[in-house]
Amino acid sequence: MKSKIWFFISGLFVILSLVSCKQKTVEKNDKYISVNGYATMEAAPDQAEAVFEVKIYDRIAVTAMENSRKNIENISTSLKETGVNEKDISISESMIAIENGRYVISTRLKVLIRNIKNAPAIIDSSMGNGKASELVSYKLLVSDISDLEKQVRLSAIQNAYDNAKLTATANGVSLGPVIMIQDITNHLTANYVNNEDQTITLESSVYINYELTNE
DSSP, rough: OOOOOOOOOHHHHHHHHHHHHHHSSSOTTOOOEEEEEEEEEOOOOOEEEEEEEEEEEEEEEEHHHHHHHHHHHHHHHHHHTTTGGGGEEEEEEEEEEETTTTTEEEEEEEOOOOOOOHHHHHHHHHSHHHHHSEEEEEEEOTHHHHHHHHHHHHHHHHHHHHHHHHHHHHOEEEEEEEEEEEEEEEEEEEOOOOTOOOEEEEEEEEEEEEEOOOO
């Protein structure tokens, strides 16, 4: 998978840090300094997750359940014909209720689309008579997301260190060991630029306390 990855130090944060330095300097006897670190990265999605809903109404519960089962089988068959592996199809939710004197069977089917280029065909094959009633959700995914999350988090930590170093040096003190580190955010945002240029943005923020020394 080709990903375009951009790391950057937040210029706004550096400006805010410098403003903070003007408002309150770090004294020689201060024991620690608190800083935020921030980083982002962008990656091209290569997978997607779609959730379909099958909703059946009938005055007879047995008939409603049977029709719901048949629709789910029809969807599963169509998905397999488009190349979806059976292990990538799962029921995420199923419930029965009564509305206006009729039984309602509502079942949601979650599908992992491993090749994002096949998504339109997979969605089309799952909708229609005797299949899904609705496409509940669709989100972009990156297959190696755990590695990317580690990279952006490390970049946020480096950003925090750089800001702490800048402030400490400007005030004539040195950074000691880390006293405390806390993740503030680590989340994904899908950016739909156009059909040919879809990206996922990963963001990470950390809050770190460094001990200060006079060495």
